[in-house]
Amino acid sequence: MTITDGVVTHSLDVPGARLHYEVRGSGPLLLVIGSPMAASEFATVADALAADYTVVTYDPRGYAGSRLDDPTSPSTPDIRADDVAAIIDAVGTGPADVFGSSGGAVTGLALVARHPDKVRTLVAHEPPLTELLSDAAEQRAATDAIIATYHRDGFQAAWVHFMVNAGFDLPEGYGPGDQGAPEPTGDQAAESDRFFEHDLASTTRYRPDVEALRAAPARIVIGLGVESSTLLTDATSRATADLLGAELAKFPGDHGGFMAVPDAFADRLRDVLG
Numbered sequence: 001m002t003i004t005d006g007v008v009t010h011s012l013d014v015p016g017a018r019l020h021y022e023v024r025g026s027g028p029l030l031l032v033i034g035s036p037m038a039a040s041e042f043a044t045v046a047d048a049l050a051a052d053y054t055v056v057t058y059d060p061r062g063y064a065g066s067r068l069d070d071p072t073s074p075s076t077p078d079i080r081a082d083d084v085a086a087i088i089d090a091v092g093t094g095p096a097d098v099f100g101s102s103g104g105a106v107t108g109l110a111l112v113a114r115h116p117d118k119v120r121t122l123v124a125h126e127p128p129l130t131e132l133l134s135d136a137a138e139q140r141a142a143t144d145a146i147i148a149t150y151h152r153d154g155f156q157a158a159w160v161h162f163m164v165n166a167g168f169d170l171p172e173g174y175g176p177g178d179q180g181a182p183e184p185t186g187d188q189a190a191e192s193d194r195f196f197e198h199d200l201a202s203t204t205r206y207r208p209d210v211e212a213l214r215a216a217p218a219r220i221v222i223g224l225g226v227e228s229s230t231l232l233t234d235a236t237s238r239a240t241a242d243l244l245g246a247e248l249a250k251f252p253g254d255h256g257g258f259m260a261v262p263d264a265f266a267d268r269l270r271d272v273l274g
Helices: 039-049 077-091 103-114 136-153 155-166 186-204 210-215 232-244 262-273
Strands: 002-004 007-014 017-025 029-033 054-059 096-101 119-125 219-225 247-251
Touching (some): 007 077, 017 077, 039 054, 077 096, 103 219, 119 262, 136 155, 155 232, 210 232, 219 232
Parallel strands (some): 029 096, 096 119
Antiparallel strands (some): 002 007, 007 017
16 A cells, blocks of 8 residues: 555455555545546546545556456456456445446446446446447447557557547548557557457447346446537447436536546536435
């Protein structure tokens, strides 16, 4: 355990990995999670929430400070959900409210299905569940094409391809397969490989366990950015809410609103958690 500027960092051994997680603030337990986003990308919004909550952020296995026993081991929402459940047990003040964004929203849905006693409220912000869309086959093909770009042309080209498919605006002249920056090395290269080889397909192709989610005592809210209307995650968020009969709550910003407008985002999350 290490304490720096009021943030307490911990390590936790779980099957196949050693997880890094951080605790700040006081009050009811709130986990703020992503995938592949690590704790550092939630630091500002976590700071904003720490006056009212004991906020836990973490690095998903294979990213930043969470090390894998085997870098080629699989990554699925169920595995990540078990990791988060272990962190809740380690902190010892559950059940928890959980805010999960992007792949972290998918982790959160798996967490409620697998460990329903550990979650009080889940806010699943823009889960990229493309299997729920009417064009699911086309989206599977698009994901396969992105991974093929990674194998053929490297990370930078694949990232541009991914962002275009997700609906983000890129500078003029950019498109799938374009390259324009040095390739990552070292830990960044390992994380890139982790995302494209292990996380991307398993996350987007995850199908929520509707029966388990409806039976769980947790309240489930699907979050959607007010500026996300042109993004693929607008459609996937609405489809998830429809599938589960869950409330759809609007949040400031787009897919990364928790980074762009952290204070307003934190205020909205407080309102939703109620």
